[in-house]
Amino acid sequence: MSINLISKGFGEKFYSLLDSTEDQINIISPFIGLKTAFGLAEWIESLDNIKCCIITRFNREEFIRGASSIEGLEHLVRAGAKLYALQDLHTKLYIFDNHSVIMGSANFTFNGFYKNHEFGLYMENENDFTKQCQDYFDGLLNKLKSNGDWQISLERILKERQYVNISVKNLKGKKGMNEYNIAKWGAVLNDIPQPAQPNGKETDILEDAISDITINNRKTGIWLKFEGTSQERIRNDEIYLKRKRRINEYVNRTFFPKKPTGIKAGDTIFLTVVSKDKDENEVPIIIGYAEAKGFTENNKIDDSDSRYLKWNNRFPYYIEYTNGKFLNDNIMYGISLNELYRELNHKVYPATVNQPNIRLENIKKRHHQKSHIQITEIAKEYLIRKLNLLFEKHGYEEL
Structure with a gap:
């Protein structure tokens, strides 16, 4: 929380x-x-x-x-x-x-x-x-x-x-x-x-x-940023950046339904695709990370933009990011959010890090209906270490 x-x-x-x-x-x-x-x-x-x-x-x-x-x-x-x-x-x-x-x-x-x-x-x-x-x-x-x-x-x-x-x-x-x-x-x-x-x-x-x-006594500046929705999941055989280029999207932007004022310049964002894992379980998949440039009031797309997409009517706000590193293989080979919960349990979110007895089901509900959510330093270290191993195995692309 x-x-x-x-x-x-x-x-x-x-x-x-x-x-x-x-x-x-x-x-x-x-x-x-x-x-x-x-x-x-x-x-x-x-x-x-x-x-x-x-x-x-x-x-x-x-x-x-x-x-x-x-x-x-x-x-x-x-x-x-x-x-x-x-x-x-x-x-x-x-x-x-x-x-x-x-x-x-x-x-x-x-x-x-x-x-x-x-x-x-x-x-x-x-x-x-x-x-x-x-x-x-x-x-x-x-x-x-x-x-x-x-x-x-x-x-x-x-x-x-x-x-x-x-x-x-x-x-x-x-x-x-x-x-x-x-x-x-x-x-x-x-x-x-x-x-x-x-x-x-x-x-x-x-x-x-x-x-x-006392649990959430500071902002971590580390975020999971979800792309796609539970109603419109992104195919798990897509490659993240290749898909963005294919649909004529800005490769260094991620979009939000409401103003993401909490995300500041220099924050770390882990791009998390609402998709399916290798076993076809519906779950968000973490496929890379980048450095946020932060949100300003000018970060809003409209019909005059040459790359305006129909779905941007629902997601008009955006932040740009830099120093990105992304999996250059199918989304399904990324890190399932269920894996993160299973490995770190209550240590994933700042609001639960001091609650070792909290039920896993309650932890899993925290990201529901959110476009982005803050995570702990512990979760960041785990994700970067695991992503680097996946990059070695499947390849990666930098921005």
């Missing part, structure tokens, strides 16, 4: 993950700021069929004092977002599609994202953990809905704005400066749902995430 601490730049990370969101964003935040709400509303309106659901507080005093923006709520509801009110809410959680999460102390406000001293975690392209967070969100929302009708309507917002505007005007006139407006609206829940585990026990998702920090 790729878990990273974040103490500044919440806003940059939020909008970076928002750029790769295609279907849905879910937010839990007690306070909603005008600038952040306006930016999110514009993003929602610019896309078709995007879903946005937000759980927040609806307290008049917070609107009057500017901690939260009633006008911001109006922008979001008019844009099509669904908002729900929950009293005594303190959780801050941001879920992007089924792939990434931000959690921590930062409210969905300009100060929370850019000015305050905040602390939290973000998990990028981590489907399993994101699902746990989504289960938490869904459980909380279902509990809230069963408590009554607490969806924040445009009619309620407009009525509330009238009260807030009058109170703000009085404050400017120095009336009621020491008064506190107790008016608040929203569900009252005495128990907050936790995502259930297979063993029937409940878990704290934040506790789980923090427990992994």
Whole structure:
């Protein structure tokens, strides 16, 4: 699991993950700021069929004092977002599609994202953990809905704005400066749902995430990069670079469905083809390695490119690589990912390296539905040593 601490730049990370969101964003935040709400509303309106659901507080005093923006709520509801009110809410959680999460102390406000001293975690392209967070969100929302009708309507917002505007005007006139407006609206829940585990026990998702920090305390900069999909596997009798040339593809590029912002210049990538092994078992095959040049915002292909391929509609982003060394024989003679798991077991991924009792089936699931995933130094050493032996036997080509 790729878990990273974040103490500044919440806003940059939020909008970076928002750029790769295609279907849905879910937010839990007690306070909603005008600038952040306006930016999110514009993003929602610019896309078709995007879903946005937000759980927040609806307290008049917070609107009057500017901690939260009633006008911001109006922008979001008019844009099509669904908002729900929950009293005594303190959780801050941001879920992007089924792939990434931000959690921590930062409210969905300009100060929370850019000015305050905040602390939290973000998990990028981590489907399993994101699902746990989504289960938490869904459980909380279902509990809230069963408590009554607490969806924040445009009619309620407009009525509330009238009260807030009058109170703000009085404050400017120095009336009621020491008064506190107790008016608040929203569900009252005495128990907050936790995502259930297979063993029937409940878990704290934040506790789980923090427990992994000691396991994944640094980025390795070593990646498995998958090419092909489980629906469109690459034939195992193809030769990697020869195939790229045959289909008129750039030999020094590899493509992604979303922006691979985690891959930096100088990182090591092991090209891993979704194919079949010699026994026709469906499994990714590692066929070579290279040095990444890193991702920039310009690394996106479009129809004007002379080598544009139909499948690039689904994989528009790319990184280029150099110093590559690839097997010059059929893909089937590469290193099966099953072999890597069998030989190294829990030592393949940073998030499992300190979990010797983890089941092999759980390790194998970590790469599912991913375009790339980080591995350990131990895995890198094993792969290079094994690939060099295969290069001696089957030949290789350098880039």
